[in-house]
Amino acid sequence: DAGVTQSPTHLIKTRGQQVTLRCSPKSGHDTVSWYQQALGQGPQFIFQYYEEEERQRGNFPDRFSGHQFPNYSSELNVNALLLGDSALYLCASSLGDELEFGNGTRLTVT
């Protein structure tokens, strides 16, 4: 039973570009959350999707947007990339309170 899968695993982008990260939730999970983890820090909540709608949002600018598809998979989009957006982006899926994480996408902005 595949857990949460994310693609790509690594990505290098230039300042000002746009990026799309993808996530497939664990089978049976209907809720997807996205987190940003800077080096040496704990994950920070970006937003959560349920029934194809953004249900909650953390303290991130509008440059960060997302989408959830009918099959529960999700995308995270970041526009106008800044150097400070370099981080590990984690997707987590859940059916209740317990989040299961993927291995993340390492984004480097140069």
Add this chain to the structure above:
Amino acid sequence: GQQLNQSPQSMFIQEGEDVSMNCTSSSIFNTWLWYKQEPGEGPVLLIALYKAGELTSNGRLTAQFGITRKDSFLNISASIPSDVGIYFCAGRALYGGSQGNLIFGKGTKLSVKP
């Protein structure tokens, strides 16, 4: 945004030693979760706590949901080399702007004593 205070930031373990770490918050939490993260991987759930005072074990790991609902601790007994990694506490606030979101501490890095 709201953060949890997790301590210690790092610690060295010798095989066989017991290890303790804890998390505190200024807000009341209704859920406490403990995760472990190893290099190149996402956090993996170790223990979940849902009631004040709850004490739960998972093998050599024991965690408790504080009575005040503002803290939690994790103990690892008889540590082994594969316990090395970064341990995160995470919780859900009962009230406030971040209500319902899972908030993470900054982690406790466990390393083997040289």
